[in-house]
Amino acid sequence: MNEINAISAVGAEDTASLITRLGGDTAAMAPSPAHGDFASILSNGLENLDAKLAHADDLARQFALDDQVPVHQVTYALEEARLSLELAMQVRQRLVESYREIMNMQL
Template identity: 55%
Template structure:
């Protein structure tokens, strides 16, 4: 059996002693704004595709429950509505920036 290492050996000073000190900001390789928008639009497209597929399957085959079709259609509708709201806010922000006096 090995002994448990003291807390100070893990990160220098104990956490209680470091509370008032500024913490270093980790450099993350996060996604950019364009990447986030692209991922969101891909999700909207996926939900639309799923709803379309379920509607086609429901029309051709009676084994697909109507509640699944309704739920998929509502998810797709809400996703499109959210995407339109985001687009509207982005356009409003762009117009506001363009109308600013320098």
């Protein structure tokens, strides 16, 4: 019965004061606001994708020319680039589907 009372007491406390009491940082727990508009978010995502593809390409080229680059680094970079590209294609597909749905709506 004591455990239930302790749980209900914690649930009734303010979350920020509980985090502070436990030694945590309440600023880190706050949700972050949106960083820019939709176009800049997409642009940053595509720039990150391009950087990952370029990095994987560079590592593969270095591996082919020189044995100093470990194969696991090349494999990891190629897989990360592949997954990033797959995610970008899925986002693109969802955006196109949403656009088509909006355009087919009758007003």
